[in-house]
Amino acid sequence: MELLFTLLEWLCLLLGSIFLIIGGIGIHRFPDLFTRFHAASITDTLGAGFILLGLMIAAGMTLVTVKLLMILIFIFITSPSSTHALAKAAIHGGLKPKLDDQKDNQEKPS
Amino acid sequence: MNHHIVLRVVAKLLIPSILLFALYTQFHGDYGPGGGFQAGVIYTAAFILHTLVFGLENTKKIISPTLVQVLSAVGVILYASVGFASIFLGGNFLEYGALIPSALPHAANPGGQHLGILLVELGVGITVSSVILSIFYNFAAEDDSDIEADGIPNEKGKHE
Numbered sequence: 001m002e003l004l005f006t007l008l009e010w011l012c013l014l015l016g017s018i019f020l021i022i023g024g025i026g027i028h029r030f031p032d033l034f035t036r037f038h039a040a041s042i043t044d045t046l047g048a049g050f051i052l053l054g055l056m057i058a059a060g061m062t063l064v065t066v067k068l069l070m071i072l073i074f075i076f077i078t079s080p081s082s083t084h085a086l087a088k089a090a091i092h093g094g095l096k097p098k099l100d101d102q103k104d105n106q107e108k109p110s
Numbered sequence: 111m112n113h114h115i116v117l118r119v120v121a122k123l124l125i126p127s128i129l130l131f132a133l134y135t136q137f138h139g140d141y142g143p144g145g146g147f148q149a150g151v152i153y154t155a156a157f158i159l160h161t162l163v164f165g166l167e168n169t170k171k172i173i174s175p176t177l178v179q180v181l182s183a184v185g186v187i188l189y190a191s192v193g194f195a196s197i198f199l200g201g202n203f204l205e206y207g208a209l210i211p212s213a214l215p216h217a218a219n220p221g222g223q224h225l226g227i228l229l230v231e232l233g234v235g236i237t238v239s240s241v242i243l244s245i246f247y248n249f250a251a252e253d254d255s256d257i258e259a260d261g262i263p264n265e266k267g268k269h270e
Contacts, residue, residue, distance in 0.1 A: 074127070081120040088114075 009057040016050030019043045032098040033090055041083035048075050114163065121163040128156035136235050140227055146234025153235070154242040166250050175247050178240045185237030192229045204230070 026039025052072045056065045136149035161169040193204040201208030206226020207216030216222070 074124075077120060077123065081116055084116050 005057055009054045012050045012054030012057060016047045016052075016054060019047035019050060023047060033095060034087060034097045037083050037087055041079055045076060045079045048072075048079075117163050121159055125156045125160055128152060128159070132156065136231065137228070139231055140224065146231035147238050149231075150235040150238030150240075151242060153239045154246070157243055158246055161246070161250060166247075170247070173243070175244065178244045178247065181240040182237050182244060185233040185235070185240065188233035188236065189230055192226060192233070196226065206230075 020043065023039050023043030026043060027036050030036045030039055049072060052068050052075075056068045059065045059068065132149045132153035132155075135144035135152055136146065139145035139149065157169055157173060160172070192206075192209075196205045196208045197203055199208040199211075201216050204226070205216050207214075207219035207222040209225050210219060210222040212219040212222065
């Protein structure tokens with residue numbers, strides 16, 4: 001039983017780290033700001049979620065787990081909304097998403 | 111500000127939690143990580159978030175610049191008065207053990223130590239919070255037409 005929990009904990013930590021690395025690669029490689037938001041926000045939420053889940057399994061039924069759970073809830077609320085605010089500011093500032101179609105580049109995103 | 115509906119909802123959700131977490135940091139500072147300075151900064155972060163989402167005028171309605179200035183003095187007075195209270199009760203300046211009468215020597219009086227550090231950290235928290243908020247108000251009001259730092263009327267302040 002102990003071994004199972006340890007394995008599960010390390011699986012979660014490893015999975016979270018992999019998601020964070022994928023997010024980092026995405027921020028580096030994607031072509032424009034909005035796709036980079038996509039890479040950063042989604043993998044960041046998932047990566048941080050898995051790492052916190054692994055830490056919760058490691059901590060067991062203690063007060064630390066409750067605190068980690070609250071951190072998880074706040075990350076799930078704040079991370080997408082900060083990305084939303086940034087993307088909205090970028091749109092408001094006149095930055096247009098890079099589109100595949102050449103025609104669509106001239107039109108305003110509604 | 112009517113179109114920022116996501117930000118308004120999230121901010122309404124977050125501001126009470128930030129304030130509660132600041133109070134936790136404040137009063138749990140005796141036993142864990144935290145204390146007056148950190149709690150004051152977190153407390154002010156809630157008001158800064160409110161300003162960013164709802165605008166400076168609405169935040170000034172909640173906590174006015176005058177109140178901020180008064181509070182920044184109140185914290186220092188609280189800190190200093192704990193120090194002088196321990197002098198008048200027979201200890202040194204800020205010797206908390208003298209605050210509550212006890213048969214033990216001052217350094218080993220747990221009740222007095224707890225009360226003293228609690229009040230002093232509360233003073234630090236109030237002062238730090240209100241000073242940071244007042245600095246933020248001064249920076250945020252820079253573009254307003256009613257504030258003229260250099261005496262030149264601000265043309266840009268008219269547009270809304």
